Amino acid sequence: MNLKRLFACFLLLSSLAYAQHQPQHKKAAKAAPTTQPKANTASAIHQSALVIDTHADTPQRFLDENFDLGENTPVSEGHIDLDKIKQGNLGAEFFSIWVEPEFKGHYAKRAMDLIDSVYQQAARHPDKMTMAFTADDILRAHEQHRFAALMGIEGGHAIENDMRLLRDFYRVGVRYMTLTWSNTNEWGDSSGDIQDPNVKHHNGMTDFGRDVVREMNRLGMIVDISHVSDATFYQALLVSQAPVIASHSSSRELTNQPRNMTDDMLRAMTNNGGVVMVNFYSAFIDENYRKASSDPEKIKQRDAEVEAYKKAHPHPDGSPVGYNETVAIEKRWAAQFPRPPLKSLIDHIDHIAKVAGIDHVGLGSDFDGVTSLPDGIDSVADLPKITQALLQRGYTRDQIHKILGGNFMRVMREVEATAKRLQAERKEADALSLEDIELMLGNRAEPAQMVRRVNEYGVSFDLTDERRTHLKSEGADDLALDAMARTKRP
Numbered sequence: 001m002n003l004k005r006l007f008a009c010f011l012l013l014s015s016l017a018y019a020q021h022q023p024q025h026k027k028a029a030k031a032a033p034t035t036q037p038k039a040n041t042a043s044a045i046h047q048s049a050l051v052i053d054t055h056a057d058t059p060q061r062f063l064d065e066n067f068d069l070g071e072n073t074p075v076s077e078g079h080i081d082l083d084k085i086k087q088g089n090l091g092a093e094f095f096s097i098w099v100e101p102e103f104k105g106h107y108a109k110r111a112m113d114l115i116d117s118v119y120q121q122a123a124r125h126p127d128k129m130t131m132a133f134t135a136d137d138i139l140r141a142h143e144q145h146r147f148a149a150l151m152g153i154e155g156g157h158a159i160e161n162d163m164r165l166l167r168d169f170y171r172v173g174v175r176y177m178t179l180t181w182s183n184t185n186e187w188g189d190s191s192g193d194i195q196d197p198n199v200k201h202h203n204g205m206t207d208f209g210r211d212v213v214r215e216m217n218r219l220g221m222i223v224d225i226s227h228v229s230d231a232t233f234y235q236a237l238l239v240s241q242a243p244v245i246a247s248h249s250s251s252r253e254l255t256n257q258p259r260n261m262t263d264d265m266l267r268a269m270t271n272n273g274g275v276v277m278v279n280f281y282s283a284f285i286d287e288n289y290r291k292a293s294s295d296p297e298k299i300k301q302r303d304a305e306v307e308a309y310k311k312a313h314p315h316p317d318g319s320p321v322g323y324n325e326t327v328a329i330e331k332r333w334a335a336q337f338p339r340p341p342l343k344s345l346i347d348h349i350d351h352i353a354k355v356a357g358i359d360h361v362g363l364g365s366d367f368d369g370v371t372s373l374p375d376g377i378d379s380v381a382d383l384p385k386i387t388q389a390l391l392q393r394g395y396t397r398d399q400i401h402k403i404l405g406g407n408f409m410r411v412m413r414e415v416e417a418t419a420k421r422l423q424a425e426r427k428e429a430d431a432l433s434l435e436d437i438e439l440m441l442g443n444r445a446e447p448a449q450m451v452r453r454v455n456e457y458g459v460s461f462d463l464t465d466e467r468r469t470h471l472k473s474e475g476a477d478d479l480a481l482d483a484m485a486r487t488k489r490p
């Protein structure tokens with residue numbers, strides 16, 4: 001029994017003693033409604049929270065299985081649908097745009113197809129869900145009692161080493177990106193293959209990788225360090241001007257998995273102001289399960305079975321056989337190991353809350369992307385059990401609300417504010433000088449292109465009559481000159 005409960009017992013006993021000594025007529029007053037205790041039941045705490053989960057792999061099911069969120073499917077098939085979302089009071093989900101490395105040569109197309117699949121779901125269920133792109137959007141959806149769908153890219157290889165694609169993904173609504181998935185890409189190391197001598201590593205990130213982080217800051221796309229190597233993690237924190245997240249990572253101190261976070265990393269997250277969202281996967285939260293399921297012989301046997309299936313069921317168009325086509329085999333395989341208790345998951349939340357701080361922990365289930373979950377957590381409908389367990393451990397209503405979504409909202413707002421600041425700075429610095437304009441004219445820039453650039457960046461000089469005449473003699477047309485007159489920055 002903890003001190004708090006001891007104190008509660010004392011209060012109860014003394015109030016009983018007090019009641020016994022009251023004159024009879026006072027008893028009538030006891031019927032007055034008491035609202036305080038009710039508001040702090042697990043159910044009341046959970047139902048009044050804005051619950052945000054930052055990682056679910058459901059889009060593969062939308063795209064490859066034609067799964068509709070409106071279908072109420074058994075938990076053996078999927079962890080998320082609209083009924084389960086309602087039961088779990090989930091306010092917002094980040095759907096993972098996970099590009100399997102097998103799609104080499106078609107990463108961006110695969111990502112765009114997955115993105116479209118999320119929009120399609122929102123279009124089919126406008127009364128129950130909506131796309132969301134900002135912290136305010138999430139709040140608005142919550143007030144309208146609609147589920148907010150957001151998107152995060154899982155695996156930086158999806159941008160095909162092209163900053164323009166990164167910006168395009170932001171434009172179509174992607175709001176976070178894990179710098180890597182389990183594969184090291186051409187600009188960042190992953191924890192998934194960091195021990196593999198056959199993979200070319202970069203000691204963390206290349207210069208381009210650092211530029212990706214900077215551009216994400218400028219755009220307002222949250223930098224997600226789940227899956228990256230330790231060196232990539234520390235470098236990303238040095239470069240990022242905004243708080244970062246781990247959208248689905250647990251504690252390495254409790255479960256020795258390389259993609260979990262050490263206590264030093266957790267403390268670095270405190271300094272950064274970011275949030276670590278705990279992954280629910282049994283092998284990431286329970287050391288016994290991890291050990292049992294990492295038996296090399298058993299893994300070999302599973303991989304062989306998956307490969308055999310892929311060979312026997314090739315796609316006619318040659319496209320890769322995706323994860324969710326073989327996931328049934330993997331789930332069957334995973335079921336041979338007993339599920340860990342819910343306590344293991346709560347231990348991870350508790351540990352991160354203690355080491356990183358209560359403001360730096362959240363939920364990143366990995367629903368629809370994992371083959372085993374702790375006992376009692378069969379789907380998103382079971383999220384209230386987490387609230388109940390946290391309450392039993394002595395967490396207060398405010399603390400639980402932070403874990404369930406409040407911490408993430410704070411980070412999203414900070415990322416948005418940083419982007420706003422960086423964009424304002426960049427615009428000022430990039431205004432075109434008179435020399436830039438003369439150079440463009442010397443290079444015979446197309447008039448339309450010149451208007452576009454002037455409109456985009458603005459100019460840093462006053463277009464006096466003298467300059468107008470001069471630039472006209474150099475070949476500037478009136479539309480471009482008018483644009484210069486309009487876009488002068490202070």
Ligand SMILES: [Zn+2]
Binds near residue numbers: 154
């Ligand atoms: Zn993942």
